[in-house]
Amino acid sequence: MNIDSVKFRLGKSSGFQVLIYVLAFACVIPLLFILGFIIKAGVTKINWHFLVNIPKPVGESGGGIANALVGSIIIILVASVIAVPIGIMAGVYLSENKKSRLAYWCRLSTDILQGVPSIVIGIVAYFWLVKPLRGFSALSGSAALAIMMLPIIIRSTEETLKLLPASLKEAALALGMPFHRVIFKVIIPVGISGILSGIMLSIARITGETAPLLFTAFGNPYLSFKLTKPMQSLPLLIFNYATSPYDDWKNLAWGASLILLLWVLFLNIFTKIITRKWKVQF
Amino acid sequence: MAQLETELQLLKTEVINMWTLVNSQLSKARTAFLNFDKDLAREVVLKEKRVNGSELKIDRDCENIFALFCPVAIDLRFLLAVLKINSNLERIGDIAEGIGKYVIDAETPFTEELLRVTRILPMYEEAVHMLEDTQSAFETEDTVLARSVFKKDDFLDSVNKASNKVLETHLAHHPEDTAQALWLLSIIRRLERVGDQAKNVAEEIIFYLEAKVLKHKNKFA
Amino acid sequence: MESTILKSRNFNASFGTNHVVKNVNIDIPRNHIIAVMGPSGCGKTTYLRCINRMHELIPGATSNGEMDLNGEDIYQMHPIFVRLKIGMVFQRPNPFPNLSIYDNVIAGYKLNGIKLPKAERDRIVEQSLTKVALWKEVKDSLTKKGSFLSGGQQQRLCIARTVAMEPEVILFDEPTSALDPISTSTVEELFHELKANYTLIIVTHNMQQAARVSDKTAFFFLGELVEYDETKTMFTNPKDNRTQNYITGRFS
Numbered sequence: 001m002n003i004d005s006v007k008f009r010l011g012k013s014s015g016f017q018v019l020i021y022v023l024a025f026a027c028v029i030p031l032l033f034i035l036g037f038i039i040k041a042g043v044t045k046i047n048w049h050f051l052v053n054i055p056k057p058v059g060e061s062g063g064g065i066a067n068a069l070v071g072s073i074i075i076i077l078v079a080s081v082i083a084v085p086i087g088i089m090a091g092v093y094l095s096e097n098k099k100s101r102l103a104y105w106c107r108l109s110t111d112i113l114q115g116v117p118s119i120v121i122g123i124v125a126y127f128w129l130v131k132p133l134r135g136f137s138a139l140s141g142s143a144a145l146a147i148m149m150l151p152i153i154i155r156s157t158e159e160t161l162k163l164l165p166a167s168l169k170e171a172a173l174a175l176g177m178p179f180h181r182v183i184f185k186v187i188i189p190v191g192i193s194g195i196l197s198g199i200m201l202s203i204a205r206i207t208g209e210t211a212p213l214l215f216t217a218f219g220n221p222y223l224s225f226k227l228t229k230p231m232q233s234l235p236l237l238i239f240n241y242a243t244s245p246y247d248d249w250k251n252l253a254w255g256a257s258l259i260l261l262l263w264v265l266f267l268n269i270f271t272k273i274i275t276r277k278w279k280v281q282f
Numbered sequence: 283m284a285q286l287e288t289e290l291q292l293l294k295t296e297v298i299n300m301w302t303l304v305n306s307q308l309s310k311a312r313t314a315f316l317n318f319d320k321d322l323a324r325e326v327v328l329k330e331k332r333v334n335g336s337e338l339k340i341d342r343d344c345e346n347i348f349a350l351f352c353p354v355a356i357d358l359r360f361l362l363a364v365l366k367i368n369s370n371l372e373r374i375g376d377i378a379e380g381i382g383k384y385v386i387d388a389e390t391p392f393t394e395e396l397l398r399v400t401r402i403l404p405m406y407e408e409a410v411h412m413l414e415d416t417q418s419a420f421e422t423e424d425t426v427l428a429r430s431v432f433k434k435d436d437f438l439d440s441v442n443k444a445s446n447k448v449l450e451t452h453l454a455h456h457p458e459d460t461a462q463a464l465w466l467l468s469i470i471r472r473l474e475r476v477g478d479q480a481k482n483v484a485e486e487i488i489f490y491l492e493a494k495v496l497k498h499k500n501k502f503a
Numbered sequence: 504m505e506s507t508i509l510k511s512r513n514f515n516a517s518f519g520t521n522h523v524v525k526n527v528n529i530d531i532p533r534n535h536i537i538a539v540m541g542p543s544g545c546g547k548t549t550y551l552r553c554i555n556r557m558h559e560l561i562p563g564a565t566s567n568g569e570m571d572l573n574g575e576d577i578y579q580m581h582p583i584f585v586r587l588k589i590g591m592v593f594q595r596p597n598p599f600p601n602l603s604i605y606d607n608v609i610a611g612y613k614l615n616g617i618k619l620p621k622a623e624r625d626r627i628v629e630q631s632l633t634k635v636a637l638w639k640e641v642k643d644s645l646t647k648k649g650s651f652l653s654g655g656q657q658q659r660l661c662i663a664r665t666v667a668m669e670p671e672v673i674l675f676d677e678p679t680s681a682l683d684p685i686s687t688s689t690v691e692e693l694f695h696e697l698k699a700n701y702t703l704i705i706v707t708h709n710m711q712q713a714a715r716v717s718d719k720t721a722f723f724f725l726g727e728l729v730e731y732d733e734t735k736t737m738f739t740n741p742k743d744n745r746t747q748n749y750i751t752g753r754f755s
Contacts, residue, residue: 099562165595165597167593167595167597168597168599168600170557170591170593170597171593171597171598171599171661171664172599172614173557173560173586174555174557174586174590174591174593174665175586175590175610175611175614175615175664175665175668176583176584176586176587176611176615176668177583177611177614177615178583181614181615181616185614186599186614189601190599190600190601192601280600280601281600281650284692284695285691285692285695285715285716286715345739346735346739349714349735349738349739350714350715350734350735350738351711351714351715352711352714
């Protein structure tokens, strides 16, 4: 153990620390780059007309992304209505039954589902819903997205509820509460912040999904509120218009990209705020 | 803890009640002795049962409090003192009964001269005061009063010590008083023990209140 | 002749094949405080949880034998009704963290969907909090969540919540073992006041507590009820050698 070898090791340690900082910073760079690029490209395209008008036919300038905005909101809303109750109930089941066979298969399915490529889900939805119903529809798009939301909601609900102390349930049961009330009136309200953040995260995830919507919602140049008919959504619009040869449409794509980015950003920030505010400390 | 305090308070009341009873036994025995009142003496002998009953109850109550509450510090000292005071008081009660029994068995009252020469009446007076003082000291938690009892015992000791010589001298001139003199001597001895018991009680009171052990110590330290 | 409110005859409880409560026979008199003591793993907590049928909620847990409340077999009644008549206070204070103090006290009604007029609710809250000596301390903060309360206050809040349901029997599962000595003292004083209206059964591993607060004590050892007697007798002159060894700390 001489002074030189000690110095060498200390030098290695400092070098390693520097490397860690550099790499951490390197992670932030792509994010900053993307943000900067899209903000620069899209910020000039956004104005009130942009938000309330539908795209104009080729050749005409102006137009906007109203149909895509409304479409995205409706599709995501319907997907949530489908996925949230199923997801929460499955999460509750898994947190209550750790050892049953059904719990085992449920967990396994959830894990596998999480890894299924989104385009495969889209194709499956095509065969299940689009073909039998003889047409593209917003509903089938929502169904596909709901399938993608499920694993996230189930897992986060299960993890949140698992962290709740058993004494909470015991207190409720000892007061003579039937099981369903214990779940709905005590367990879920106390764990609401974790469950809600799981829901928000799943929404943030599916907001930008394009592949499942390709063969289901398909897209629609007009503003539509009908669930059984094709509907436009932001990612679809970006996909179609960004690769088109028309400048007008390309501009719309840039603007839509920025809107999408901001949407996801705000959703994530909003989730963090609620989680902190509503979190119950034990 | 409220429960322990309540129990200790009840115990204190019981002890004070027993004290009052023993006080009255001792005083009544003196009155019976003075007035040669056999009826009063019989009353004293009968009441001795109550004194014994009180002793048993207080012992049992102390045992329960120890078992249930595991008292410490002043509460512990209080209980230890009460246990000893309890048995001291019971012995004083026995002495009062003994005096009563003498009055019942005696055929004639003591002669004036014997009583005067032995100073038994002031001795008895002092013994009763000692007991009363210790009761006050216990009730009011007064260690000064408790300490004053030690000095009073000196008088009882001096009368007791002198009694042999005094009676010897008297009997030289009045041999017909021999029987009475022997009885009187026995009562004087008993009264001296009352003084000792009262002194022990005072020691226990000081132990409970000040955590000082004065037993077997020179009291003038 | 005091009346018996709870009676067990040949009562057994198991976790799967593990027989933890063996043939318990006990009569619990009304408006008394009964302490249940014994070393760890002796079955006292399991037995307690059988009384309000919380034991059977554990997967694989079984029980058999007779357990009567006012002459009616608890195991023939619906568990919900049993728990409305027999309340329980746990080791760790567990007020509902997302409810205010007011809502915590009437949680038994509110969360069960029982609608009461506001005057009635206010009365129940005030009465229950007064019974646990908390009213003065919290009456100005009823709408706040209970997180600022100390451990002892939280535990009293849990007792108030139980008392609000007007049960007949209140079970306590080591209610002060998570509290500091002063809070323990305030909760113990509470037991004496509660005795007037309820029957209390307190499981404790603290022998001195059993001695201080209870009228009768039951000593469990290895699943059996070894001795059940007046507390005074139990602690001055127990009949069974095992009891004496436990009390004097002579277990080897």
